[in-house]
Amino acid sequence: MTLASFIIQLLNGLAAAASLFLVSAGLSLIFGVTRIVNFAHGSLYMLGLYGAYSLIEFFGRTPLGFWGAVALSALAVGLVGVLIEVLVLRRIYRAPELFQLLATFAIVLVIKDIALFTWGAEDLVGPRAPGLTMAVEIMGRRIPAYDLLLIAIGPVVLGAIWLLLTRTRWGALVRAATQDREMVGALGVDQAKLFTSVFFVGSVLAGLGGALQIPREPANLELDLAIIADAFVVTVVGGLGSIGGAFLAAIIIGVAKAFCIGIGTVTWFGFEISFSKLTLVVEFLIMALVLVVRPYGLLGKPQAAQRAASEPAPPLQVPSWTFALVWLALLAIVPLVADRYATILLTDIVCFALFSVSLHFIMGPAGMVSFGHAAYFGIGAYAAGLLLKRFGLPMEAALLLAPVIAGLFAIVYGWFCVRLSGVYLAMLTLAFAQISWSIVFQWDSVTGGSNGVFGVWPAAWLADKTVYYYMALVLCGAGIVFLWLVLFSPFGYALRAGRDSPLRAEAIGIDLRGFQWAAFVLVGAMAGLAGAVYAFSKGSISPSSISIAQSTDGLIMVLLGGVETLTGPVVGAAIFTWLRDVVARNTEFWRAVMGGVILLIVLLFPQGLVGGLKLLVTRWREQRA
Amino acid sequence: MSHPVLQVDGLHKAFGGVQAVADVSFAVSAGEMLALIGPNGAGKSTCFNMLNGQLAPDSGIVRLEGRDIVGLRPRAIWRLGVGRTFQITATFASLSVRENVQMALYSHAGRLRSLLSRFGAAFATQADALLDQVGMLDQAERTCGVLAYGDLKRVELAIALANEPRLLLMDEPTAGMAPKERVALMELTARLARARNIAVLFTEHDMDVVFSQADRIIVLDRGVLIAGGTPQEVRANPDVRAVYLGSAH
Numbered sequence: 001m002t003l004a005s006f007i008i009q010l011l012n013g014l015a016a017a018a019s020l021f022l023v024s025a026g027l028s029l030i031f032g033v034t035r036i037v038n039f040a041h042g043s044l045y046m047l048g049l050y051g052a053y054s055l056i057e058f059f060g061r062t063p064l065g066f067w068g069a070v071a072l073s074a075l076a077v078g079l080v081g082v083l084i085e086v087l088v089l090r091r092i093y094r095a096p097e098l099f100q101l102l103a104t105f106a107i108v109l110v111i112k113d114i115a116l117f118t119w120g121a122e123d124l125v126g127p128r129a130p131g132l133t134m135a136v137e138i139m140g141r142r143i144p145a146y147d148l149l150l151i152a153i154g155p156v157v158l159g160a161i162w163l164l165l166t167r168t169r170w171g172a173l174v175r176a177a178t179q180d181r182e183m184v185g186a187l188g189v190d191q192a193k194l195f196t197s198v199f200f201v202g203s204v205l206a207g208l209g210g211a212l213q214i215p216r217e218p219a220n221l222e223l224d225l226a227i228i229a230d231a232f233v234v235t236v237v238g239g240l241g242s243i244g245g246a247f248l249a250a251i252i253i254g255v256a257k258a259f260c261i262g263i264g265t266v267t268w269f270g271f272e273i274s275f276s277k278l279t280l281v282v283e284f285l286i287m288a289l290v291l292v293v294r295p296y297g298l299l300g301k302p303q304a305a306q307r308a309a310s311e312p313a314p315p316l317q318v319p320s321w322t323f324a325l326v327w328l329a330l331l332a333i334v335p336l337v338a339d340r341y342a343t344i345l346l347t348d349i350v351c352f353a354l355f356s357v358s359l360h361f362i363m364g365p366a367g368m369v370s371f372g373h374a375a376y377f378g379i380g381a382y383a384a385g386l387l388l389k390r391f392g393l394p395m396e397a398a399l400l401l402a403p404v405i406a407g408l409f410a411i412v413y414g415w416f417c418v419r420l421s422g423v424y425l426a427m428l429t430l431a432f433a434q435i436s437w438s439i440v441f442q443w444d445s446v447t448g449g450s451n452g453v454f455g456v457w458p459a460a461w462l463a464d465k466t467v468y469y470y471m472a473l474v475l476c477g478a479g480i481v482f483l484w485l486v487l488f489s490p491f492g493y494a495l496r497a498g499r500d501s502p503l504r505a506e507a508i509g510i511d512l513r514g515f516q517w518a519a520f521v522l523v524g525a526m527a528g529l530a531g532a533v534y535a536f537s538k539g540s541i542s543p544s545s546i547s548i549a550q551s552t553d554g555l556i557m558v559l560l561g562g563v564e565t566l567t568g569p570v571v572g573a574a575i576f577t578w579l580r581d582v583v584a585r586n587t588e589f590w591r592a593v594m595g596g597v598i599l600l601i602v603l604l605f606p607q608g609l610v611g612g613l614k615l616l617v618t619r620w621r622e623q624r625a
Numbered sequence: 626m627s628h629p630v631l632q633v634d635g636l637h638k639a640f641g642g643v644q645a646v647a648d649v650s651f652a653v654s655a656g657e658m659l660a661l662i663g664p665n666g667a668g669k670s671t672c673f674n675m676l677n678g679q680l681a682p683d684s685g686i687v688r689l690e691g692r693d694i695v696g697l698r699p700r701a702i703w704r705l706g707v708g709r710t711f712q713i714t715a716t717f718a719s720l721s722v723r724e725n726v727q728m729a730l731y732s733h734a735g736r737l738r739s740l741l742s743r744f745g746a747a748f749a750t751q752a753d754a755l756l757d758q759v760g761m762l763d764q765a766e767r768t769c770g771v772l773a774y775g776d777l778k779r780v781e782l783a784i785a786l787a788n789e790p791r792l793l794l795m796d797e798p799t800a801g802m803a804p805k806e807r808v809a810l811m812e813l814t815a816r817l818a819r820a821r822n823i824a825v826l827f828t829e830h831d832m833d834v835v836f837s838q839a840d841r842i843i844v845l846d847r848g849v850l851i852a853g854g855t856p857q858e859v860r861a862n863p864d865v866r867a868v869y870l871g872s873a874h
Contacts, residue, residue, distance in 0.1 A: 315719050315768055486740050493744040494737045497717040497728050504715035507677075508729040508784065509703040510737065 004139040009262035015147035017254030018154040022209030024234035026202035032178035032241030039104040042228030043111035048210025049219040074208035081203020095606035102559040109595030126214035239300020280438035284431040352573040354476040354530040356557040358523040360569035367499030372433025378546025380406040380528025381535035385453040395459040406528020414520030452542035562611035630824035636685035653824040663845035708785030712797040718770035726752040729787035795827035
């Protein structure tokens with residue numbers, strides 16, 4: 001690489017870092033003060049891009065029109081952020097943290113469909129910035145002037161935020177709340193106002209980050225989850241709540257990506273290494289590395305201990321055998337009385353039920369929230385498909401080996417993950433899921449790339465949909481029962497004990513990390529089984545089975561049903577899968593409907609569906625008594 | 626007297642430039658209640674955390690029944706026969722009182738790795754016997770998360786006794802309790818310790834508890850041991866009086 005191309009890649013990276021920093025700074029501010037992991041932050045970025053596109057069309061492609069549109073779009077997105085805070089999040093600050101997360105998932109769904117309704121499904125290519133369309137010659141290469149402007153904007157915004165945080169009363173409150181939210185509340189600060197204003201500023205930053213990208217990137221509907229993954233990585237690498245850290249991390253990641261593209265394919269010692277293919281992975285590799293060395297990010301600090309202990313999890317109740325048998329009998333009868341379509345849908349539900357129960361196991365009783373559980377579902381699906389198609393194994397062998405392979409991946413991923421806790425752990429699971437996704441997505445020759453694997457059909461004796469349904473019911477049902485039994489075994493109790501009090505667990509000789517690692521492998525294998533059964537029922541596998549959307553679907557299922565009951569995740573999986581099917585058949589805007597339903601549930605039943613229903617029954621009994 | 630259960634020699638710990646604990650040496654014998662007292666910031670917690678494996682000393686030796694335990698993790702130290710209670714109680718809030726004690730018994734027996742047997746089937750009688758000793762048997766079915774604070778302290782004591790410890794480390798065992806309960810809890814501890822020949826080291830702010838229950842007292846001030854002896858000797862020690870009451874007295 002020559003010096004000139006080195007400089008060019010560096011500038012490319014710095015330009016890309018600008019928007020990344022703006023979005024991440026907003027996310028970090030919001031998390032620091034409210035402790036909400038705002039999945040909808042990427043949606044705000046996306047709205048910024050779309051908003052800027054429309055406003056430029058409206059104002060005309062003049063310098064004033066362009067910059068006016070960018071500013072106005074950012075402010076409008078800020079107001080959307082305020083709306084989200086006031087209408088939804090403010091009502092559930094007292095609900096468990098995971099429920100706030102569920103609400104932000106729902107908002108992602110709603111905003112995606114609003115964008116689809118307003119702007120359509122086509123990518124919208126925005127204009128170049130009027131007056132800045134020329135290129136500047138640097139060392140014989142031409143660099144767009146707009147990129148140089150972006151490079152300057154990053155530090156300018158960093159300086160502005162720094163001034164805001166250090167020179168104003170508002171900034172002092174934000175810094176204080178980031179360090180110790182309870183204390184700020186105790187000192188009589190109006191938290192509602194503070195939270196709303198922080199949401200406004202954070203959302204403006206996201207909107208601005210999006211709007212500034214309009215000359216570089218077409219507005220499209222995939223941006224929301226794509227950018228939120230990037231922003232999570234940046235905030236975690238930089239340290240949650242640290243604006244300077246976000247800046248540093250955005251630059252590291254922007255530049256690393258640019259160099260991966262710039263280097264292209266290199267031959268080292270006879271091996272051909274394609275760096276451009278690393279582009280999608282490199283940020284997650286950096287994040288995994290940083291978190292292992294510095295568990296709180298580059299410039300982050302350990303979170304202040306929360307004084308008000310959160311509600312302890314209620315004891316788990318053993319589902320009765322009668323209950324289980326009645327349900328099993330009902331599920332066995334369905335194919336005899338319902339049509340083929342219902343049987344296929346039930347097969348989906350059974351697979352997702354195991355997926356959801358395995359996720360519940362790890363995030364509920366084991367206390368480790370995973371944002372990337374689809375990794376194991378997808379790896380199981382791909383393992384099944386590839387063993388069948390590429391290795392020529394019989395279908396039965398592929399089906400049974402798939403969970404083993406998913407478990408092997410969980411051994412590797414889990415080793416890193418159990419070294420962290422809380423949000424950092426969740427982010428690392430997301431990182432591993434994304435690494436898996438990008439490998440699958442790019443390794444055309446083996447995984448079929450974006451097309452996926454086709455012709456993954458079950459053996460002849462299982463070809464009939466009804467027969468396959470029964471097999472799925474047996475395998476996934478066995479998986480669910482197995483996980484439930486484990487929860488009531490000494491192993492399961494040790495996990496629950498470790499979640500309740502890691503300090504006490506260590507003090508009575510429990511090697512908590514070892515137990516957690518084993519739990520990771522266990523649920524990884526079970527999710528892999530669910531994925532394999534699912535793959536053979538569909539006949540094809542696509543990278544979406546390993547995507548962030550698949551991971552969040554799992555989280556929605558668990559949280560919808562309620563994380564504090566055993567049956568909740570099953571109910572959640574059934575309702576989610578069924579509802580999605582029904583709604584998707586009737587409207588193009590099924591996401592908005594789903595999101596709306598989830599929001600309604602979040603606001604009405606902050607304990608999840610099953611938990612909420614139980615509460616209602618108890619109240620009803622009390623009233624009658 | 627036989628050789629001590631816990632023998633501490635020349636313990637040092639500095640944080641940055643601050644010498645938190647300097648050249649602390651003492652010993653606790655089986656069946657003995659030793660109180661470690663001192664004003665706030667004297668280094669009691671630092672000292673404690675070096676004994677239980679939470680903190681590595683800069684130098685010094687900690688011997689448990691003759692064996693050097695410096696550098697061992699807390700769970701390894703527990704396996705060697707050290708039970709602990711915490712200043713702020715740490716129990717498993719979603720489990721029942723009995724299950725909390727059973728957890729320690731299962732762990733002691735190395736039987737937590739079983740995946741398919743049902744937890745709670747074993748060690749129920751042993752757990753109940755321990756709960757009976759601390760007066761918590763009638764609440765064995767209750768979830769720890771709903772217990773009163775004083776009851777949690779007693780559950781902790783039962784948990785700490787589950788591995789038949791040689792040494793009990795109790796950090797502020799009566800903090801947060803009503804005055805009446807405090808003496809009762811430490812009387813109970815003293816009775817159990819003598820009956821089972823357990824060495825007990827505890828820190829404590831309540832001087833009524835210390836002077837009525839401890840066999841011996843050592844006094845830490847600014848990281849240095851300034852006095853040690855029976856309650857009568859310590860009460861009469863002018864240095865101790867100076868530290869607690871100010872030099873004018």
